[in-house]
Amino acid sequence: MRCLGASGESRAAQVVCDALAGEGVMVPESAPAVGRIGVVVVDTITEREVAFVRAAAADGERRVLVVVPAGSSVDVDASWQLMSAGAADVIAWDRSEDPASDAVERLRRWQQVDALMDSGVVTEELVGRSPAWRRVLRQIVEIAHFTTLSLLITGESGTGKELVARLVHALDPRPDKGDLVVLDCTTVVPSLSGSEFFGHERGAFTGAVAQRVGAFGQADGGTLFLDEVGELPLQLQAELLRVIQEGTYKRVGGNTWHRTTFRLICATNRNLLDEERRGTFRRDFYHRIAAWRCALPSLRERARDILPLAEHFAALQEAAGGFDPAVSALLTGRPYPGNVRDLRTLVERIAQRHVGPGPITVGDVPDDERPPDDTREAWRTGHAFEGAVMQALAGGASLKEIGDVARDTAVRMAVAQEDGNLRRAARILTVSERALQLRRAAQLQEG
Numbered sequence: 244m245r246c247l248g249a250s251g252e253s254r255a256a257q258v259v260c261d262a263l264a265g266e267g268v269m270v271p272e273s274a275p276a277v278g279r280i281g282v283v284v285v286d287t288i289t290e291r292e293v294a295f296v297r298a299a300a301a302d303g304e305r306r307v308l309v310v311v312p313a314g315s316s317v318d319v320d321a322s323w324q325l326m327s328a329g330a331a332d333v334i335a336w337d338r339s340e341d342p343a344s345d346a347v348e349r350l351r352r353w354q355q356v357d358a359l360m361d362s363g364v365v366t367e368e369l370v371g372r373s374p375a376w377r378r379v380l381r382q383i384v385e386i387a388h389f390t391t392l393s394l395l396i397t398g399e400s401g402t403g404k405e406l407v408a409r410l411v412h413a414l415d416p417r418p419d420k421g422d423l424v425v426l427d428c429t430t431v432v433p434s435l436s437g438s439e440f441f442g443h444e445r446g447a448f449t450g451a452v453a454q455r456v457g458a459f460g461q462a463d464g465g466t467l468f469l470d471e472v473g474e475l476p477l478q479l480q481a482e483l484l485r486v487i488q489e490g491t492y493k494r495v496g497g498n499t500w501h502r503t504t505f506r507l508i509c510a511t512n513r514n515l516l517d518e519e520r521r522g523t524f525r526r527d528f529y530h531r532i533a534a535w536r537c538a539l540p541s542l543r544e545r546a547r548d549i550l551p552l553a554e555h556f557a558a559l560q561e562a563a564g565g566f567d568p569a570v571s572a573l574l575t576g577r578p579y580p581g582n583v584r585d586l587r588t589l590v591e592r593i594a595q596r597h598v599g600p601g602p603i604t605v606g607d608v609p610d611d612e613r614p615p616d617d618t619r620e621a622w623r624t625g626h627a628f629e630g631a632v633m634q635a636l637a638g639g640a641s642l643k644e645i646g647d648v649a650r651d652t653a654v655r656m657a658v659a660q661e662d663g664n665l666r667r668a669a670r671i672l673t674v675s676e677r678a679l680q681l682r683r684a685a686q687l688q689e690g
């Protein structure tokens with residue numbers, strides 16, 4: 244198992260390192276930032292340790308277990324501070340009978356989750372390497388595979404909620420699991436909702452010419468996905484509560500109790516806690532459907548995923564030659580109110596016009612998607628840029644400082660956008676790769 248390193252130097256820290264080594268977990272003295280899982284042993288928790296954990300976890304790929312040796316006091320605040328800095332867990336060595344096993348079991352679980360994250364089930368369907376996306380996806384993978392909890396997926400429209408629900412079902416390890424049953428709550432007609440959910444017996448109402456198995460029956464042994472759950476009327480929430488709580492229901496017009504067992508996944512773009520405060524969503528129903536919650540980031544919060552997603556969607560249209568820099572700039576510089584769905588629609592429009600094996604070029608972009616002439620220069624006079632400069636001047640920054648920060652920000656953003664590929668970042672910044680390397684080295688030294 245590869246680890247990060249230790250900043251603890253006491254005798255007690257050595258005891259921890261030796262015990263972990265006995266379990267095959269090596270904690271080297273220095274702190275090489277390698278591996279996706281790391282252990283940090285700390286004697287005290289000061290700004291230095293917090294900064295160390297923050298740097299180690301910054302890319303969203305690495306999970307860091309912080310171990311505090313016996314005798315060191317970790318106060319409650321410090322543990323949360325470490326978690327905010329990106330630690331995945333904090334273990335106090337003397338609070339467990341077998342702390343080495345506690346640590347090793349966690350690391351093993353994380354390795355299993357990483358293996359699932361790398362598996363085709365995930366990588367072939369869901370694209371994204373930004374820290375914001377990877378963090379939430381890792382939680383989803385873990386919950387899907389290792390628990391049976393109900394899951395509430397929130398996020399703006401088009402952020403991938405349905406795709407995630409399908410992934411959770413795919414990763415569910417139940418042997419002989421049943422189907423995934425999808426019910427869009429916006430399409431449920433109130434007068435027919437009972438039949439949709441519970442099914443009905445023949446002759447239960449006019450038009451019920453045959454028996455019908457409803458969503459709860461169909462989902463038995465599998466997964467029920469209630470999309471747009473925030474649209475369910477209060478009355479229906481009350482009716483669904485029993486079956487979600489106890490797993491028993493009667494069909495409309497029937498007297499027999501049926502049993503059903505399913506995993507429940509719900510999705511919404513509403514804030515259900517606000518709805519609950521307003522009285523339009525039942526509190527007890529909320530707690531049943533949201534044993535675990537995950538909030539999918541908007542595309543704004545994962546801007547560095549735009550190009551990988553665009554390449555994925557273009558490849559699905561048989562246009563796998565990449566994008567010309569001007570098209571890449573268009574794709575990354577534009578807003579996406581409908582998130583990934585908007586991006587997908589745009590890329591499909593562009594890719595379908597494209598011919599030849601080479602990159603998609605500006606001529607493939609439909610006229611109505613071209614940036615208006617004045618927006619290409621808009622950043623020079625935009626409020627955001629002027630506002631930042633105004634703040635800097637008010638804070639006493641010199642012209643040189645402002646210039647340095649602007650340059651370093653551009654370098655950092657270009658490198659992040661190109662996933663660390665300096666050659667491509669240099670091309671975007673129209674500088675030589677060597678110049679970019681030197682600038683990065685200077686940044687690292689200064690930082």
Ligand SMILES: Nc1ncnc2c1ncn2[C@@H]1O[C@H](COP(=O)(O)OP(=O)(O)OP(=O)(O)O)[C@@H](O)[C@H]1O
Nearest residue numbers: 368369370371399400401402403404405406583584
């Ligand atoms: N991470 C991703 N990787 C690949 N495709 C994605 C990703 N996220 C979303 N998509 C695609 O974006 C589109 C919208 O996704 P989806 O329908 O799952 O979003 P949603 O949040 O359920 O939307 P809505 O709230 O409008 O129902 C789909 O075509 C989906 O395949």
